[in-house]
Amino acid sequence: MAEPAILFITRKWAPATGGMETYCLRLTEAIARRQPVETIALRGQDNGMPPSAIALLLFPFTVIARVVSRTSRPEVVHLGDLAIWPLGLLFSRQTRLVISVHGTDVSYPRRGGIRGRLYGAYLKLGAKLLSRARVIANSRATATALQETGWTADTVVPLATDLQAPEKASPMRDTILFAGRLTKRKGCGWFIANVLPHLPEGLTLRIAGTEWDAEESALLDHPRVEFLGPQEQQQLSELYAAALCVVVPNIDIANGEFEGFGLVAPEAASCGGLVLAANNSGLVDAVRDGETGFLVESGNAASWIAKISEIAGWDEARRTAFIAASKAAARDYYSWDRVAEQTLAVYQD
Secondary structure, three states: OOOOOEEEEEOOOOOOOOHHHHHHHHHHHHHHOOOOEEEEEOOOOOOOOOOOHHHHHHHHHHHHHHHHHOOOOOOEEEEOOHHHHHHHHHOOOOOEEEEEEOHHHHHHHHHOHHHHHHHHHHHHHHHHHOOOOEEEEOOHHHHHHHHHHOOOOOEEOOOOOOOOOOOOOOOEEEEEEEEEEEOHHHOHHHHHHHOHHHOOOOOEEEEEEEEOOHHHHHHHHOOOEEEOOOOOHHHHHHHHHHEEEEEEOOOOOOOOOOOOOOOHHHHHHHOOOOEEEEOOOOHHHHOOEOOOEEEEOOOOHHHHHHHHHHHHOOOHHHHHHHHHHHHHHHHHHOOHHHHHHHHHHHHHO
16 A cells, blocks of 8 residues: 655644644644545643653654655655754655744744744754745744744645534623633733723623633632633533623733734634634634624723623624624634645645
8 A cells, every 4th residue: 555645743742732733633634534644743641731851852763763664755744833843854855845833833932031042043043954845824923923033934824623513502691701821912811900890890701711820810809700710622612602702802912922823713703602802913814804703903992892892782683693604604714624725735836
């Protein structure tokens, strides 16, 4: 039996959880439905955490052993993230090299310090040595930041979701939902301090996520905030569908970190949530404004207050019609089949 012409290499894989792990797993599954693909993946730990440092150090040797054992040269090699760019040096110019780039790939150098500068230099070296690589960015924001280290994105392929709407969700129209890690750039703390106190009486904010930043977590004591902690996918889909709206209020922060894409937005829309997201970084590609949700000016409290108040005033007929249309649009566009087709087009170009 002939070996697959497509070789996908990734250090991000289940059972570890995260956006890049989901991307690599779902993309390779979607590609395999169209063309044979061989995957060399570094499994995460059974508790959902990333692989150990030792496993990461040994992974290149695993890749080398697998490549050497092949009896034919792959036509396409796809690296799942930019941090493993040196593995591209294993392959000749006769092999088409493709690299996927995510927000975390390119935002780390912006932190500064010794680690940030070293990582930035590491990426700049890769840009010089692998100028032949075809690069796929997950958003226009990622593609722009990528240029800071000498790389150029050949195309932008927004991500997807396979989270499904619940069969039934009990409406909780007096609640707003935020889902995600409590980090400053995701804007939950800013929302609590600047928007929530000015919303109509009776509206509360529910938070489904993980405490990450001490300063953000300190705001959880607000009387109109209910902290739910991390939620399973089924529970999360029900929370998306039940809330008055799902807010993704990202803001700019001093160290330059940004949201590479913002998977919460298409996830919530596909589950029947009414999404309000900041027009910030990768979120402009995670929301089709007016179709799968609405983009609201980042950091502008008055705009957020006005939009949420407007949504709260919709009658049930208008709300039902919009959610039905946004759910269909999200499932149609933010699908792994679309991501696979656009990725295969890069392979063939």
